[in-house]
Amino acid sequence: MSGIARGRLQEERKLWRRDHPHGFVAKPRTNPDGTQDILHWDCVVPGKKDTIWGAGRYPVHMVFTDEYPSKPPECKFGKAPNDKPLFHPNVYPSGKICLSLLDADKASPPPPPLLSLPPLPSQPPRSSPSRLSPLLPPTASQPLPSPTRDGSRRSPSNSCCSAARAAHGPAAAGAFASAFSRPCLVGIQTLLDDPNVGDPAQEEPYRVYNNNRAEYERRVKEQARLFANM
Numbered sequence: 001m002s003g004i005a006r007g008r009l010q011e012e013r014k015l016w017r018r019d020h021p022h023g024f025v026a027k028p029r030t031n032p033d034g035t036q037d038i039l040h041w042d043c044v045v046p047g048k049k050d051t052i053w054g055a056g057r058y059p060v061h062m063v064f065t066d067e068y069p070s071k072p073p074e075c076k077f078g079k080a081p082n083d084k085p086l087f088h089p090n091v092y093p094s095g096k097i098c099l100s101l102l103d104a105d106k107a108s109p110p111p112p113p114l115l116s117l118p119p120l121p122s123q124p125p126r127s128s129p130s131r132l133s134p135l136l137p138p139t140a141s142q143p144l145p146s147p148t149r150d151g152s153r154r155s156p157s158n159s160c161c162s163a164a165r166a167a168h169g170p171a172a173a174g175a176f177a178s179a180f181s182r183p184c185l186v187g188i189q190t191l192l193d194d195p196n197v198g199d200p201a202q203e204e205p206y207r208v209y210n211n212n213r214a215e216y217e218r219r220v221k222e223q224a225r226l227f228a229n230m
Contacts, residue, residue, distance in 0.1 A: 005068040009038045012181050023057070024189075026181050038066045041073075044230060045185055051193045052220045056227030057085070060097075060188060062181070069180065072102050075188065080226045087223050098201035099191055101184060105122040134211040 009028075016026050025045035041062040047053030059078035065071055066098040076095035077086040085091065090098040200206035208216045 005064060005066050006038050008069060009064060013038070016181055020182060021186060024185055026062075026185060036055055043181075043185060045189050045192075046094060047224060047227075048189060051202055052217045054194045055221070056224035057230040058192070058227050059230050060185070061095075063186075067187070072180070074154075075099075076104050078230075080223060082226060085202070087202075087205045087219055088211050089197060090191055091205075092201045096201070097188060097191070098196075099187060100199075101187055137162065143171070148168050164173045174198075 013028060020026065025044035026041055027043075028038045029040040031037050041064070041152065043060040043062055045058045045060050045104075047056045047058065053228070059074050059076065062073045063076075075097045077088075077091055077097065078095065079085060085093045085095055092098065097125040122154050197206065197210065204214065205219075
């Protein structure tokens with residue numbers, strides 16, 4: 001399995017270098033001898049423009065194992081310059097990110113081999129005129145998303161693939177549908193400004209977010225300034 005994981009990550013690195021979202025960084029860590037550690041990636045996720053997170057550039061460390069892609073990587077935010085954990089309801093004090101795509105028990109089955117997905121049909125087959133393209137918005141004929149464990153329906157913006165499609169268009173989302181790093185990092189960016197309060201990981205930001213939104217926004221903006229030069 002080790003060879004499969006490493007080979008796949010090498011291909012993902014090539015795809016990322018060829019094309020990636022503006023402002024994002026993702027690259028394998030460099031060992032002291034100058035070689036690459038393909039299982040440890042140092043990344044930067046920019047806050048979305050015109051949001052309370054927008055002034056910051058947030059370091060993320062992705063740790064893959066030899067079980068990848070069957071098992072997703074662990075992703076952690078780096079600490080702020082003041083040595084405090086990232087202030088966010090879905091980030092553990094350790095920096096670990098609470099996102100369904102990163103939970104081996106919740107994540108979807110492993111993606112197919114890179115670039116193996118067939119192109120989407122330009123129009124529905126004649127035999128099934130009601131069939132809709134997966135890139136079209138939901139209609140009354142399509143089921144709503146399944147509810148989360150707290151009973152609410154998960155917003156499409158909390159889906160990494162949906163976030164990638166919304167931010168970079170259908171072509172970009174389709175081209176990278178079988179790579180992990182791009183939709184994962186875009187999903188983390190979306191999570192920053194759109195926390196999932198149904199699955200909290202850190203008590204204080206969760207409490208402040210729910211009880212005093214103005215104070216939450218003040219603290220996030222203050223934190224963003226600390227991450228401005230990361």
